[in-house]
Amino acid sequence: MKPFVILCAPWLALATAHAQAPTPSVFNSAATSAKKDYEKSLEDLSKVRAEIDKDKEPMNRKLSAAEAELASLQEKFAPLTRELDQAELNVVNLKNEVKLATDEGTYLTNIMDEFTKGYESKVHVSELQRLGEALNKAKAASDDEKATAKDRFMAQVGLIRAAITRLAEVIGGTRFEGQAVDSQGFVMDGKFALIGPMAFFSAKGGTGSGIAMPQVGSPMPIIRSITPEINASIATLVETGKGMLPLDATLGGAIKDFVTKHSLLDTYKHGGPIMHPLLLVSILVFGTAMERIFFILREKKRRQPRDVHEILEAVEAGSFDKAINLGRKSKDYVARALSHALEHVETNISDALGMAASMEIKRFKRGFFVLDTGMTIAPLLGLLGTVTGMMASFAAIGADMGAPSAITGGIAEALIATAFGLVIAMTGLVPFNYLNNMVEDAEHELEVAASKMELIIEKNKKHEEELRHRHRQMLAGESGGLQQITGKAAASKPLGQDPLPA
Incomplete structure (x- = not known):
């Protein structure tokens, strides 16, 4: 900065002098x-440069030494740098591998979770007794949020190992010990034989055998017996591993339909004790309905409208005895009713x-009360069966939660009794309405015939009254003429006495 000021000073002085308009002598002095x-x-600049050159050389030597030292250090630490870069690259690769392994582990865990949850539905219910421990452990590990990934994975692997062992055993059939429930809800110890999709069971001591089937709400299978011959074959097959196999080409569908299919007698038995009075009521209802239908059809078939017409003609002619005899001989209920009414015509028709x-009509309605x-x-009664069946179900729930068959049996009893009661009522309603309609038709026919007879009798009565009135007028006229001639009464009877019978 100082050399720059020195260099610029003459120029500044010259500029100042020029600005003041100096004289030429002053300008020369200033220039000098x-x-x-x-x-x-x-000169000062040269000195400064000399000083700079003097100071620059040591600095160059220091810079060269520093650069040499830097090169030495770089050469020394180059392997470490390469190792660091390689380590960082390895760390990145390891992180990627860890992420990939984590994703694979999560994927495998999800697959094994699905396998664990769905495995129970892929095996027969009887096999859960020997696979239940591994299955429950895997389920517990899957549902436990505090379980480590290792514990969860190992539990699931244990189930897979058990499943592989089970698969090797069931190929060609296998037998194993277990428990089952009979149709009454009692637990039996015995042995299972798993052959293909079917499982057979034989209790110890030969107390029961049949096909093992799942039941709702219980881990134990229920045993359904078929026929005594097939049950004996199943018992031999389970105990010895040899015998006649109850083959079902429909993969168990036909046998399941057979064991779940109930006859009417089986349904009646499952309905409980209330089915006995329901059976009695059904017999009374249907028996009475059939008897009444046959009776009314027979009476309708015996109808003889000509006999009714002849009775009315006889009444119109005044031949009551003839009309009564015609009605007594006729099989027509209308003719009989008219004949019976004519027997009491002297009172009130x-x-x-x-x-x-x-x-x-009372003959027609006989049995309608039943x-x-x-x-x-x-x-x-069906509602009563419903109540008793539900009482049995709740009693079974309170006594033993492990007997679902007893619970469902009570519910079935309730539903069967109600269904039978409704069927009886609905089935009896049809003939009852039909019979009521037939009785109404009979009442209408009787009313029409009675109205006709009543009209005929009233017409005859009016005709007789007219005849009596004319006869009285005639007698009165004759009596008046005689009295004028003789002056005395022509008859000894009191005036107004009716000569005709009432």
Whole structure:
């Protein structure tokens, strides 16, 4: 900075002098002075440069030494740098491998979780007794959030090992000890024989054998017997491993349909004790309905409208005895009712006809009380069976949660009893309405015939009254003429006496 000021000083002085408009002598003096200053400045600059050159050499030597030392250090630490770079690269590769292994482990864990959850449905229920420990352990590890990945993985691997062992055993069939439940809910110890998709069971001591089937709500299979011959063959097969195999080409579907199919007698037995009164009610209802239907059809077949017409003609002619005899001989219920009413015609014909019609209708409605009562009480008995069945189910729940067959048996009893009661009521309703309709038709026919007879009788009565009135007028006229001639009464009878019978 100092050399720069020295160099610029003459120029500044010259500029100042010029600005003040100096004289030429002053300008020359200033130029001389500036030149001196310039030369001095150059001299000072040379000195400064000399000093810089003097100081630059040691600095160059230091810089060269530093660069040499840096090169030596770089050469010394180059392997370490390469190792560090390689280590960083290895770390990145390891992280990628760890991530890949973690993803693979997660994928395998998810697959094994699905395998664990679905494995129970892939094996027969009887096999859960020997695979249950490994399966429960794997399930517990899968559901335990605090379990480590290693413990979870090892538990699942244990289930896979058990599944592989089981697969090797079931090829060609296998037998193993276990427990099963009979149809009454009692637990039996015995042996299973697993052959293909079917599992057979034989209890110890030969107390029971049959096909092992799953039951809802219980880890134990239920034993369904088929026929005594097949059950004996199953027992021999399970105990000895040899014998006749109850082959089912439909992979167990036909046998399952067979053991789950119930006859009407089996359904009746499962309905419980309330089925006995329901059976009695059904017999009474259907028996009465059939008897009434046959009776009314027979009466309809015996209808003889000509006999009714002849009776009405006889009544119109005044031949009551003839009409009564025609009605007694006829098989037509309308003719009989009219004949019975004519026997009491001297009292009140309307009451006589009503009484005769009521007697015939009573014959038609005989047994309707049984039908009506049976159709009313059948659903009530079914409801009673529902209550008793549900009571048995709840009692089984409170006594033993491990007997689902007893629980379902009570529910089945309730439903069967209710169904039978409703069937009886609905089935009896059809003939009951039909019979009521037939009785209404019979009542209508009796009412029509009674109305016709009543009209005929009333018409005859009016005709007789007219005849009597004319006869009285005639007698009165004759009596008046004689009295005028003789002056005395022509007859000894009191005036107004009716000569005709009532």
